[in-house]
Amino acid sequence: MNRERLTPDRIRRLTLSEGQAQAFLWDTDAPRLAVRVTAGAKSFIFEAKLNRQTVRVTIGDFRAWTLAAARDEARRLQTMVDQGIDPRQEKRDRIAADEAKREEAKRIAGPAMEAWQAYIEARRAMWSARHLLEHERVSKEGGEPRTQGRRPGESDKTLPGILRPLLSLPLEQIDADRVRVWLKDEATHRPTYARLAFSLLRAFLNWCSDRPEYRDQVQADACITRMARDELPKKAVKDDCLQREQLPAWFAAVRQIQNPVITAYLQTALLIGARREEVAGIRWEDVDFQWKAMTIRDKVEGTRTIPLTPYVASLLAGLPRRNEWVFSSPTAASGRLQEPRIMHNKALTAAGLPALSIHGLRRSFGTLAEWVECPAGVSAQIMGHKPGATAEKHYRVRPLDMLRQWHTKIEGWILNEAGIEQPAEAGERLRVVHGRL
Template identity: 40%
Template sequence: MAKIAFTAGRVSGFKCPPDKKQAFMWDVTAPGLGLRATPAGKPAYVFQSVYQGKDIRLTIGSPTAWSIPAAQAKARELQRLIDEGKDPRDLKRDALAAQAEKLAAAAAKVQADKAKALTVGEVWPLYLENGRPKRKEAWKPGYRADLEAMAAPGGEKKKRGQGTTRPGPLYPLLALPLAGVNEDTLKSWYDREAVAGKHQAARALMMFRGFLRWCAARPEYRNLTDRDAGKAAAIVENLPSNTRRTDALEAAQVPGWWVGVEQLSNRTASAYLRALLLTGARREELAALTWANVDFQWRKLTIADKVDTTRTIPLSPYVAHMLATLPRVGPFVFASTGKAGRITDTRNSHAKALQSAAIEGLTIHGLRRSFSLLGEAAGAPAGAIAQVMGHKPSATAEGYRPRSIDALRPFLEQIEAHILSLTGVQFDSQAAPGALRAVA
């Protein structure tokens, strides 16, 4: 193995003959230092020696990166390691592993810093897209809309009145890092929002708790999330009392309410409000009713349900005739010219009817409670009333078991007849649609 003195010219001009797989040129100055070349590859400095009776060879690097003196110094260093009884291959592996570990640590730090900077606003859209209540396939449309409204930036023209909308209560939280949401930040946020409205702020807090629970259940956000931040005593003790509403129509108030609703100039709102009382449905459930889900032949209504996706109830005679008088101007039964294409808010109409009847404090949801109470007064079983209203089954109510539509029909008709008797309406189930009259 002939050795020569490495020079810049010799190193740059060294080539591997095309008929050989590799060729070597060895340095006379530094023991073990060589230059290796292949027909297709670029030359590289190598170190070759004997360790524990076996030949070993290590690559030092390219001549473009290593000068001749630097390569010679590296070769001497590697030979000294062998002379000390150390395997230079192990040291090289350790160095590479240390470098890889250092790079991994740096990458991990970058990821950790990035995660710490992740804002609530970046995660919130993912929550809206992928989050859902327990045992449900997706958000209820109304609740999803409420979530969006709670985090809306505001600044849009008001649909009613002058000016622009204010930001939703949750909007200020979107700018916070998820890792920075804790008891103190939520307390400070809640105190500010409660000035504008305690109940609205409390509802926003409940929604945000759901967001924190969802984040805590996902591995990528778990370490960034303080799941119990919204349950801190400093926040909870300032929440407004959750007083359960008990408003409902008394039997003596039914006639006045009915007349007030019947005289509304908005015929769709009038039919909608009366249908709420006669079916016990939730306001959004009935507002979203489509003609495709009204079966006049078999006298059934299929409506959206808060517990299940939908529920089917009997279509009682008066409700059937009332719906048949409504114009079909779109897919929705209670159609509107608004953006939604259906009735969305009848509070103003209801307020006019209440004023006409001199009734105070009755909410739209109070009509649902009225149906339940009037149903009991009509003698309908509690289980039948609950099933029509879409309440969760109660094992204590008459040994509750779901009834078929035909088995449920007589009880709903019984409730409807009782309510109509209170209103003074005489109704012929055989009459053509619109042939309804009220008597004193």
């Protein structure tokens, strides 16, 4: 064994002889320390016996370590061997611990968007398509070309989702102060959407607080209920609704819309009282023209079956069958109608009618149904309202024929008030005498 007191000069002069694969120069000050030379490297090593087996550990490149530091490390490793500890395992454990620390630091410093995506995937199977779409919209990155017309002054690129600024932060930085500033800013120009986004964010943070991998990063008071009450304007009760005397003007304006899908959609929405996305989500397989029934994908019960009334049946029968969707769109990525409001608002302006939302058509159905003295439980069942009273929950099982009797009567009254000739099938069941059924 070649042993000399190591010096920087001796280490630099150490080279391989011809035919050698490696060469060693052992230190006299730290007997277990050596410099090893191979074809590609020159490093400090430590070598000792543990349980009658040779233990060799590479300390590091001679250019990265000073001689004094290498001797100290060799003595530390010798102490471990004397205590029966394998330095190789200790090194592996140390590397693993350092990697775990780096991963933990990366996880904590990473954006909350990663947890948001995990949240969506965990809840996807339990959410409706509409609820899932809302989560995707509020967190979208933005910057994509607009596929629909833009308002004056708007960019030709889509904007980031309303929650994107918060989700771009590390999860532990989403605290009450940041959320309050965000909410106050958003409430000035889109309070309704801010209210929805706030509720989605609160549900997300609650989910994170129940997960061990995120629990220690969540600020418990980031989305307290009082914050929304303080920063958002009081939620107004919406009362937009078509009145009896407005029906002729509304139908006349809507029936003049050049797009037959939007025309049929708006009239169907009014005459069945369904929610906006429930109507848009009707597939051809959901419509039974033979037995005059239609299945609605309900956000409350999953699905509900309602009568296919004569006038609605005639509207749907006249639509093109481009794909699976009844209210199809050749330009939309989803293949179905996405935004009927624009044409509806134009029709309202042309008719001189006040503002009326798509949900206002649903409200109109429930209100107009009272003119024919329709039982409240019947109209609620058609509209998909969750029953409230005990009698409705447990003691009312209405067959489709009973719903059809009242639904057809409601449709007939609305059409009569609008001055629209009813389909032949409706004429067989309904007779108008002096403007009454």
